[in-house]
Amino acid sequence: MDTEQPLGAARPERPRANGGRVIRIAWWGVRFIAALSLFVGALQLMKTGAASLDFLQPGGFLVRNAGSTLGLGWLGALFVLSGSPIAATASTLVAAGEKAASAGAEHFTEIQGYTMLTGSRLGAAFVVLLTAVLYASRAGEGERMAPLSTAVMALCTTALIYVPAAILGYGLLEWGPFHDLNIHFPGQFADLIDVVYGGLLDRVQDLSPVLVFLGGLGILLLSFKIIDSVIPPMDSERFEDSKLTWLRRKWPMFGLGCLVALVTMSVSVALTVLVPLVAKGYVKREDILPYIMGANITTLGDTMLAAFALDSPAAVRIVLAGIISSTVVSLFLLTFFYPQIRRAIWRFQRMMVKSRPRLAVFTAGLFLVPLTIIATSGVVG
Secondary structure (H helix, E strand, C coil), X not given: CCCXXXXXXXXXXXXXXXXXXXXXXXXXHHHHHHHHHXXXXXXXXXXXXXXXXXXXXXXXXHHCCHHHHHHHHHHHHHHHCCCHHHHHHHHHHHHHHHHHHHCCCCCCCHHHHHHHHHHHHHHHCHHHHHHHHHHHHHCCHHHCHHHHHHHHHHHHHHHHXXXXXHXXXXXXXXXXXXXXXXXXXXXXXXXXXXXXXXXXXHHHXXXXXXXXXHHHHHHHHHHHHHHHHHCCCCCHHHHCCCCCHHHHCHHHHHHHHHHHHHHXXXXXXXXXXXXXXXXXXXXXXXXXXXXXXXXXXXXXXXXXHHHHHCCCHHHHHHHHHHHHHHHHHHHHHHXXXXXXXXXXXXXXXXXXXXXXXXXXXXXXXXXXHHHHHHHHHHHHC
């Protein structure tokens, strides 16, 4: 008697497998919509709270001038281990200041918002150094230098781009035609936000502005955590079966950095990916500069979304100035000075990672520099 199972016997399992796939996709969609809803709602709460916060009003020590807000953005990104929430905060402060300006009151200016956004970029890569230290602590004796040097190169390259880009962006914001740009989502989008969040904002009007602002910031951080869990992880396992020799060239690496930061919506995630990739030899340390430059441009995509969600042309302008200026500086340096920059940053990182005291001073400087900027700006301003 033939006891073999017919070939078609396994086919009834397909609907069950397809059903499981549908459930997973639906669950992904629910989490993504929840994260996006929290993200937009958090921005509305922060905007409402910021409008009444004394220490964020003009003349406050932390926002006395453009220098103070540069240091504030830098320190904020260091402490929350991400630049995106701080950049979104800069957008909310600009949006609140725009509303105050329309009423003829003193306000948080576009330039202050722009320098705070720039500071958030300078501090965002600190998480790469923290990750590198943890990764190096588990690596073998001969493998500890690669993660640390990757982090130092990421921090140096970010500063190399955003310091001159800050000057270019300042010029853009002061340029009449650019300052007159009035870009925003269609009015129906703002109406939808009012319908969804208007009741919540009415209820928090009588609460402490500090509580509203910090509550919004907490929800914003939660939304980024959920977004990180929704987005597929970009780690070394994704590259293990691929030969990436063609990505060791300048422009492909630049394009990859743009893509990864755009998909993950976080330069912290995009740059942290480099630590295991370099440690396992999939990517050479000397080839990562274009990747870092690309990631530092498209990471502002989520900040632009925040600016649109706030229905603030001024917030859109500061983000657009950041994107344009960082793109121009990156393309200019990659096109004309890539070999020189590559050698200079390579030598600097070797000086830092080969000496523990120098590395300790470098790390301490990440905190001392913004603190010094805030203190000096407070005295001068």
